[in-house]
Amino acid sequence: MDVPDGFASGAPCDTKSIAVPSHWQLEGYGAPQYTNTEYPFPVDPPRAPRGPVGSYRCMTQVPPSWLDAVAHGARVVLRTEGIDSFGELWCNGTLLGATVGSRLPHEFDVTDLVHDGDNLIAVHVHQWSAASYLEDQDMWWLSGIFRPVTLRLLPSGLPSDVRCHADFDPATGDGILTVTSDLPAEVGVPQLGITGSTGEPISVGMVQPWTAETPRLYDVQVTTPAGTVTQRVGFRRVDVSDGVFRLNGRRTVLRGVNRHDFHPDRGRALTRDDLLDDVLVLKRHNVNAVRTSHYPPHPDFLDLCDEFGLYVIDECDLETHGFVDFGWRRNPSADPQWRDALVDRMRRTVTRDRNHPCVVMWSLGNEAGTGSSVSAMATWCREADPTRPIHYEPDQNTADTDVWSQMYPGHDAVSAIADRAEPALPDVHADAARRGKPYILCEFAHAMGNGAGATAEYLRDVERSDRMIGAFVWEMFDHGLRTSIDGRPTWGYGGDFGETLHSGNFCCDGLLFPDRTPSPAMLDWAALNAPARIRVTDHEVHVRNIRDHRDTSDLSYRWTITDESGNEYDGPLIIPPIARGASVTVALPVEVLDIFDAPHGELAVTVHAYLTNETAYAPAGFEVSNSTAEIPATAGAEDDTAVAVVAPTPTARTLTVGPAEINRATGMLTRLFGNPLAGPSLTLWRAPTDNDHGGGLNGDLTPVATHWSRMGLHRLTHELLDLQVDDRSIVTMVRSAPADSDIAVVTRAVWSAQTDVVRCHLSCTPEGEWSHPVARIGWMLQLPDWTGDFTWWGDGPGESYIDSRNGTRLGLWRRSLDQLHTPYVRPQENGQRSNVRWGELQATDAADVTGLRIAADRPIGMTVRRHSLDQLARAAHDSQLEAEGTTWWHLDVAQHGLGSAACGPEPLPQHTLMMQPQALTLRFTATG
Ligand code: GAL
Numbered sequence: 001m002d003v004p005d006g007f008a009s010g011a012p013c014d015t016k017s018i019a020v021p022s023h024w025q026l027e028g029y030g031a032p033q034y035t036n037t038e039y040p041f042p043v044d045p046p047r048a049p050r051g052p053v054g055s056y057r058c059m060t061q062v063p064p065s066w067l068d069a070v071a072h073g074a075r076v077v078l079r080t081e082g083i084d085s086f087g088e089l090w091c092n093g094t095l096l097g098a099t100v101g102s103r104l105p106h107e108f109d110v111t112d113l114v115h116d117g118d119n120l121i122a123v124h125v126h127q128w129s130a131a132s133y134l135e136d137q138d139m140w141w142l143s144g145i146f147r148p149v150t151l152r153l154l155p156s157g158l159p160s161d162v163r164c165h166a167d168f169d170p171a172t173g174d175g176i177l178t179v180t181s182d183l184p185a186e187v188g189v190p191q192l193g194i195t196g197s198t199g200e201p202i203s204v205g206m207v208q209p210w211t212a213e214t215p216r217l218y219d220v221q222v223t224t225p226a227g228t229v230t231q232r233v234g235f236r237r238v239d240v241s242d243g244v245f246r247l248n249g250r251r252t253v254l255r256g257v258n259r260h261d262f263h264p265d266r267g268r269a270l271t272r273d274d275l276l277d278d279v280l281v282l283k284r285h286n287v288n289a290v291r292t293s294h295y296p297p298h299p300d301f302l303d304l305c306d307e308f309g310l311y312v313i314d315e316c317d318l319e320t321h322g323f324v325d326f327g328w329r330r331n332p333s334a335d336p337q338w339r340d341a342l343v344d345r346m347r348r349t350v351t352r353d354r355n356h357p358c359v360v361m362w363s364l365g366n367e368a369g370t371g372s373s374v375s376a377m378a379t380w381c382r383e384a385d386p387t388r389p390i391h392y393e394p395d396q397n398t399a400d401t402d403v404w405s406q407m408y409p410g411h412d413a414v415s416a417i418a419d420r421a422e423p424a425l426p427d428v429h430a431d432a433a434r435r436g437k438p439y440i441l442c443e444f445a446h447a448m449g450n451g452a453g454a455t456a457e458y459l460r461d462v463e464r465s466d467r468m469i470g471a472f473v474w475e476m477f478d479h480g481l482r483t484s485i486d487g488r489p490t491w492g493y494g495g496d497f498g499e500t501l502h503s504g505n506f507c508c509d510g511l512l513f514p515d516r517t518p519s520p521a522m523l524d525w526a527a528l529n530a531p532a533r534i535r536v537t538d539h540e541v542h543v544r545n546i547r548d549h550r551d552t553s554d555l556s557y558r559w560t561i562t563d564e565s566g567n568e569y570d571g572p573l574i575i576p577p578i579a580r581g582a583s584v585t586v587a588l589p590v591e592v593l594d595i596f597d598a599p600h601g602e603l604a605v606t607v608h609a610y611l612t613n614e615t616a617y618a619p620a621g622f623e624v625s626n627s628t629a630e631i632p633a634t635a636g637a638e639d640d641t642a643v644a645v646v647a648p649t650p651t652a653r654t655l656t657v658g659p660a661e662i663n664r665a666t667g668m669l670t671r672l673f674g675n676p677l678a679g680p681s682l683t684l685w686r687a688p689t690d691n692d693h694g695g696g697l698n699g700d701l702t703p704v705a706t707h708w709s710r711m712g713l714h715r716l717t718h719e720l721l722d723l724q725v726d727d728r729s730i731v732t733m734v735r736s737a738p739a740d741s742d743i744a745v746v747t748r749a750v751w752s753a754q755t756d757v758v759r760c761h762l763s764c765t766p767e768g769e770w771s772h773p774v775a776r777i778g779w780m781l782q783l784p785d786w787t788g789d790f791t792w793w794g795d796g797p798g799e800s801y802i803d804s805r806n807g808t809r810l811g812l813w814r815r816s817l818d819q820l821h822t823p824y825v826r827p828q829e830n831g832q833r834s835n836v837r838w839g840e841l842q843a844t845d846a847a848d849v850t851g852l853r854i855a856a857d858r859p860i861g862m863t864v865r866r867h868s869l870d871q872l873a874r875a876a877h878d879s880q881l882e883a884e885g886t887t888w889w890h891l892d893v894a895q896h897g898l899g900s901a902a903c904g905p906e907p908l909p910q911h912t913l914m915m916q917p918q919a920l921t922l923r924f925t926a927t928g
Pocket of ligand 1: 036137138293294366367407443474506509903
């Protein structure tokens with residue numbers, strides 16, 4: 001639609017209404033585009049291409065009282081919080097100026113332009129501008145007025161620029177308040193009975209300091225004869241001393257996530273409720289810190305972080321990552337003509353957010369290279385706010401920063417850094433300076449699809465060394481946008497909106513699914529960071545308070561015991577409050593020990609810590625952590641291995657042993673307890689995860705999924721080599737191998753049965769050279785389409801993998817097959833239950849099948865699903881998965897770890913699965 005002359009002054013034109021704030025691409029105009037680093041237009045800085053322009057108009061009323069106030073010297077200001085990327089604004093037909101810095105505020109004085117009655121505000125928003133070169137964050141390109149626009153009255157004589165520095169002296173427990181303002185004023189803190197003046201430090205005596213664990217806020221009143229301005233503060237001190245990052249004098253560990261503003265329907269145009277949801281989900285999952293990757297968040301988010309208690313690394317709206325493709329040639333960070341633009345962004349970030357106690361560090365931006373313009377930002381920032389350290393990850397020499405930051409380093413490198421034993425920098429001075437600085441993992445654990453793995457190992461290094469500030473998982477959200485494909489609702493990613501240049505599903509790499517449902521990785525991270533770290537044995541409970549600033553007097557405890565028949569026992573457990581960083585050990589109550597003493601099968605004893613009282617973020621009784629110990633069965637528990645076995649009976653095509661029927665030609669089961677069924681066939685492959693497909697941070701690793709496909713793991717064929725029958729058993733030898741390869745695995749299966757029990761002892765031996773990891777070592781059964789539930793005695797209730805299993809625990813669990821499936825945005829390996837002793841597919845009345853229980857002689861991984869590996873590997877969206885009329889049941893001795901290779905390291909050596917001989921005995925019984 002062409003914009004007519006006079007648009008800004010109200011000329012009639014054919015307009016449509018659109019919600020503001022919003023992105024026009026999500027309101028039916030144009031389409032979103034997702035790129036990671038790539039600029040979606042030819043790179044020729046500072047020239048940006050002409051692109052779509054969104055023209056907005058709105059009428060607004062100015063209250064008559066404002067006009068009275070204006071007559072007495074008040075000012076009226078038009079403030080925009082976020083316009084992407086470049087806005088030209090008019091008020092009643094007069095051009096006000098332009099906005100740049102999409103995630104930064106702008107103010108225009110419209111005092112002389114507003115009048116009684118209707119006032120016309122008009123804005124042209126250009127999708128592309130020179131500023132787009134500075135805003136190449138890994139996210140959707142979404143345009144428009146996406147944050148609030150407000151008209152504000154600034155009464156005459158009232159301060160309009162108030163800065164509060166609420167310091168806390170850890171040595172005395174006193175607060176020191178310094179308020180500066182554009183007008184001299186009186187300062188008061190009614191809750192403390194304190195008064196003073198602007199411009200001078202006011203000693204406020206003993207205060208409760210602000211921490212994320214104790215987010216105590218006070219109202220500061222700044223008063224002039226014209227009235228009072230109120231500013232919320234929290235007294236706290238952030239500093240780096242002796243190479244340690246401290247809050248209120250104490251080393252404080254940041255247990256963080258990287259967070260973009262995101263919503264699957266609204267993009268970055270968030271409501272207060274969205275922001276509150278985000279804060280609640282983080283608090284309920286024991287996250288204590290957020291890096292606002294990679295721009296200042298919606299301003300309300302910081303209010304909520306102050307209030308609920310989250311540490312924030314506030315990052316400037318700067319990323320020029322696309323220049324990496326040109327060897328960083330013409331990168332604005334190193335080009336003096338961009339210096340003012342960069343410094344201006346930093347200035348506006350700090351000015352907007354400096355009064356927030358939650359902000360504990362400034363970040364100059366992300367992946368914008370280094371250079372004089374970035375250094376100028378640091379210089380400005382350090383002068384303007386010496387009270388917070390400066391972060392910037394690309395600065396590996398720490399020339400501009402107070403902390404050393406890295407993303408996705410290998411675990412060994414991090415351990416060396418924790419030991420202060422990292423390799424030296426070539427420049428001795430730079431090396432000495434960096435060695436004296438604390439270290440932060442601003443990004444690690446790439447939570448794309450199923451993963452990341454090994455967060456526990458990194459966190460252990462972070463916790464054990466006081467050089468370490470903390471670690472931030474990449475990232476909070478899967479940025480899937482709600483759309484539909486072939487009429488089915490789905491989460492859209494790059495390429496789903498007709499984009500030719502895009503980065504596929506690389507934006508779906510969060511701890512939360514697009515609709516904010518926590519993924520298994522979120523539960524893993526939550527368990528690792530639980531404030532009460534519990535360890536249970538067969539006689540005692542050990543609890544460590546991992547908080548840095550408060551005791552555990554807010555927590556209560558219970559014990560529960562579950563057995564594999566579903567019996568449950570529980571009771572309270574008294575654990576005295578534990579001081580910050582301290583531990584206690586208490587004996588398990590006598591009732592528990594009595595249960596252990598009586599004859600029993602295997603037991604799971606769990607200690608749960610929960611909130612005694614309601615808090616701002618969760619109700620009373622909310623469970624913050626738990627831990628389970630496995631208590632072995634007492635001697636004399638049921639053992640039927642000595643019961644007489646039945647002899648196999650041959651027929652023309654099959655061999656029958658008890659309730660099992662085996663095909664003579666294949667050596668595989670064809671029927672079990674009357675159910676048609678096939679297998680067990682050796683399986684070494686999985687539908688690759690996003691991390692399996694990953695080539696590491698710099699793309700220089702060969703993805704393990706590529707090795708798997710070169711090895712042919714996805715196309716094994718199985719050939720019966722030998723079949724022996726005697727009066728007790730059937731023994732088969734099956735060779736599994738891909739075409740055109742000399743690697744193989746031979747499975748020996750020994751089948752025996754009693755009247756109502758079938759046993760199979762499986763052992764496998766590799767042949768040839770297996771030089772790369774395999775995805776899994778296990779066997780798979782194919783069963784009829786199953787409608788009954790799956791019940792198991794093992795870890796649950798969610799899925800888990802060898803390097804991501806902290807969010808699960810031993811118990812008796814029951815789920816439908818659909819619930820076992822984790823709906824990763826792009827389908828991939830999912831749904832494994834680990835440490836399983838037995839699993840049972842239950843029959844339903846409607847189905848013509850017999851319930852089947854499989855018990856293993858060692859804990860194994862079980863996965864039951866309605867989708868074949870091939871379909872899982874091929875489908876691009878979860879919504880495209882079709883039921884195939886078959887149920888697959890994987891019985892895995894081991895699976896390869898998850899790792900982080902979509903943008904980081906592969907699984908750790910101890911989580912890497914190499915082909916090796918394995919053995920497993922399965923016991924099959926019919927149920928129900
Ligand atoms: C980092 C970057 C993030 C994101 C991540 C991969 O290099 O800072 O913005 O792109 O990689 O998902």
